[in-house]
Amino acid sequence: MKKISISRHLGRCGLFWATALLLAATNAGAQTESDSTATSDENGKAEVSIELRYTEANNKTKMLETTVKTKVEDAWQAAKGVPVNFYRNEAAPGQLLGSSTSNDKGLAMLILPEGEEKFATPSFEYTYIAAIENNERFEDTEEQITVAESAFEMTLEEEDSVRQVRISLKAMDENGEEVPVGEVEVNLYVQRLFGLLPITEDPETTDEEGEIAAEFPADIPGDTAGNLIIVARVDDHERFGNLEFRRKINWGVPVVVDPAKNARELWSSRANAPIYLIVIVNAMIIGIWGVILYIVYQTFKIKKFGRSKVNLQDTK
Amino acid sequence: MKTKAHTSSKNTGDQSEEIIRELMPRPFGRIGQLWVALLIVICAVGLFFYIQQVRDGLGITAMRDYSTWGIYIANFVFFVAISLVGSLISAILKLSGAQWRTPLTRISEMIAVPAILFAAIVIVVDMGRPDRFLNVIFHARIQSPITWDVIVISTYMVISLLLLYLPLIPDMALLRDRAKDLPKWQQKLYKILALGWNNHPEQVKILHKSELYLSILIIPVAFGIHTVTSWLFATTLRPGWDSTNFGPYFVSGAFMVGAAGVIAMMYIFRTFYKFEKYITDKHFSNMGKLLVLLSLLYLYFNINEYFVPAYKMKAFESDHLKSLFYGRYAPLFWAVQVFGMIIPIIVLLSPKGRKPLPMFIMSIFVIVGAWFKRFLIVIPTLSHPYIPMTRVPESWQHYFPTFKEWWITASTLAGALLIMAILSRLFPIIPVVEEIEEAGLAKGENQTT
Known part of the structure; x- marks a missing residue:
């Protein structure tokens, strides 16, 4: 569907003042229309929900992500343009990590600054809060998530022409020692152009050593040099949230570019x-x-x- | 006898004066003012809805994943079609030596120029991101019919503008020298457009030579513009569009609606400006015969276009054809064929049918029929893709334009009519100097002073 907004571009172009007035009028109209359909409480504010997720990538980048939804005619729909405040430990001004505004899919994201480790609790846990506060359109709402410190790693090994993906998952015990975590499902994928291709039929599960060893198929096409991006993921774990590890390696079958594709034909590129x-x-x-x-x-x-x-x- | 004696007593100068006085542009009357006001209101509301479309995207239209082209594209094809009238009257009739076309040439160009201008505008209206229009030029693939269409439309627009402007130059000089009581801006406009015309033999020679070159040049470009437009469809593998007949089918249909457009405008100008002396019943009769010829030609291509696929009824084509013959689109399909083609042919075959009023009514039938014919070419095909529609909401499987889509489309038609009205207010609708020359009054006269 070709539904795109470019009002920002128009603004930059500095259109004729009458056009600007018309635009302002249409904006106002659209706002009213949107609000009138949302379910409102006695204060005239619409009901809103937040779903908060924590994702850690390659043991390094930590991110908080929320999906903001509002009720429109008894159905929850993504709410666009809603400012969301992110806090550490409690929703207080001194704990504010940053703010983000939801996009047309209702998503608002914040990448956590480095050095979060020093804010861990004695049990090596972190608590984050996402909150909608003092919004003119929506009632105040907040959602909290607590995640445990973890060490999620992927190593790639090749022995006697057998390629193996090795996963290791560890967490901290109360003494600050790393201990393996078993019985956690890990999905293994290869990054493709439009999504992730699973390389095992079912998710693999970590053993009592917190490890997985899975054989990597030898027939997956890579780029011209045979490069692939292998992805290991733990999805929506109740203790760790989302964990992801990506590595690039030349384990793919190199794609040979057909010289005919460079021929001068009606269907070729410009x-x-x-x-x-x-x-x-x-x-x-x-x-x-x-x-x-x-x-x-x-x-x-x-x-x-x-x-x-x-x-x-x-x-x- | 008295009248004859009186006329013969007039000297040629008086007759020239009379022609000039009668053909000079005149201010709008009450009806003209109301008409212009109505068009401006329609355009303003259309602009308001278009700004909403730019802000919110094409979601305000009924176009979705399958019907990616709607009435905007049907309207675009209609505008391109009707713009071909310029080449029909200014070029084909000129080169075939049809002298009677003189009073109709400017009317045809006054239709052609706004039509091709709005064809280009409508394409931009159809874009969800109009700011990306320049990508079509900067990243053009020369293999794409869309690129050919952009090239040929811009070329045709320039030639049409020149064909409107060049024959206007002597008339501009006439207005420059005579219209002293007009507002300053208007006098200045005529002075600029007259290009210092003073009937110098070299000027006359250049003008005639340029008009001749343009008349020759516009014919292949006119065929090109509508053939390429038809290829936008025919080069796509879809039921109803996958046809080798599309080029001539589109070109013949375009000439038909173009001729009808001229007839409609002839009648309106003749009635409101009392041009009975210049746009005579003979002109209507000739245009009527031409319209019958073009309609028969179009009928022939229609038979080819529908009969042959219907005879074969290939599996993938059948849903599309059945929807036209006796399905969802049947009432519109048969109305267009009967009222937009068959009835005008029958009526215009009779000399009584070629009188101004019946001609006007038939030309309106043809024009309205032609617009909906483009609707029938574009929309039903998109509703019957080769790969079945799956996993889309039921409402996406049909297309019916939204109110805003209708209005924006109507406003482009109103915009074209508004430009025609402005042109007819500023410039002589009938070429004055050519009329004087044809009346044999030019010798020894300076038409420009």
Whole structure:
């Protein structure tokens, strides 16, 4: 569906003032329409829900993500343009990590600053809060999540032509020692252009050593150098949230680019247009526009002859 | 006898004066003012809805995953079609030596220029992101019919503008020299557009030569513009569009609606400006015969377009054809064929049918029929893709334009009519100098002073 908004672009272009007024009027109209359909409480504010998720990638990047929804005619729908405040431990001004505004899918995200470790509780846990506060359209809402410190790693090994993906998952005990975590489902994928391709039929599960060893298939196409991105993921774990580890390695079957794809054909890219077509089209353009430009040039000559005084006398 | 004697006593100068006085542009009357006001209101509301579309996207229309082209594209094809009238009257009739076309040339160009201008505008209206229009030019694939269409539309627009402007130059000089009681801006406009015209033999020679070159040049470009427009459809593998007949089918249909457009405008101008002396019953009769010829040609291509696929009824084509013949689109399909083609042919075959009023009514039938014909070419095909529709809401499987979509479309039609009205207010609708020359009054006269 081709549904796109470009009001920002219009603003930049500095359109005619009347257009700006019309735009403002239409904006106001749309706002009212949106609000009128949402279910409101006695204060006139709409009911809203937040879903808060924690994701840690490659043991390094930590991110908080919320989905903001509001009730429209008894159905929950994504709420766009809602500011969400993110806090550590409690929703107090001193604990504010940052703010983000929900997009058209209701998503608002915040990447946590480095050095979160120093804020861990004695049991090596972190608590985060996402809150909608003092919003004109929506009632105050907050959601809290607590996640445990973890060490999620993936190593890739090749022995006797057998390729193995090894996963290790550890967490801290009360003494600050790393201990393996068993019975956690881990999904293994290969990154493709439009999504993730699972490389095992079912999720693998960590053993009592917190490890997984899975054989990697040898027939997955990679890029021209055979490179692949292998992805290991723990999804929505009640203790750790989402964990992800990605690594690039040349375990794929190198793709051989068919030279015919670079041939000059009707269906090729614009850089490989057939020579005969380029010649024909350009010859037609030059031929026709040549005549047009000649006529325009002749038209200017009409003006030149118009300055002739002798002729004016003749014709009067 | 008295009248004859009186006329013969007039000198040629008086007759020239009379022609000039009768054909000079005139201010709008009450009806004209109301008409212009109505068009402005329609355009303003259309602009308001269009701004909403730019802000919210094409979601305000009924176009979805399957019906990605709707009435905007049908309207675009209609505008391109009707713009071909310029080449029909200014070029084909000129080169075939039909002298009677003189009073109709400017009317045809006054239709062609706004029509091709709005064809280009409508394409931008159809874009969800109009700010990306320049990508079509900067990242053009020369293999794509869309690229060819952009090239040929811009070329045709420039040629049409020149064909409107060049024959206007002597008339501009006439207005420059005579219309002293007009507002300053208008006098200045005529002075600029007159290009210092003073009937110098070299000027006359350049003008005639340029008009001749343009008349020749516009014919292949006119065929090109509508053939390429038809290829936007025919190069796509879809039921109803996968046809080798599409080029001539589109071109013949375009000439038919173009001729009808001229007839409608002839009648309106003749009635409101009392041009009976210049746009005579003979002109209507000739245009009527031309319209019959073009309609028969179009009928022939219609038979080819529908009969052959219907005879074969290939599995994938059948849903589409049945929806036209006796399904969802049947009332519109048969109404267009009967009222937009068959009835006008029958009526215009009779000399009585080629009188101004019946001609006007038939031309309106043809124009309205032609618009809905483009609707029938674009929409039913998109509703019957080769790959079955799956996993889409039921409402996406049909297309009926939204109110805002209708209005935006109507406002483009109103915009084209508004430009025609403005052109007819500023410039002589009938070429004055050519009329004087044809009346044999030009010798020894300076038409520009």
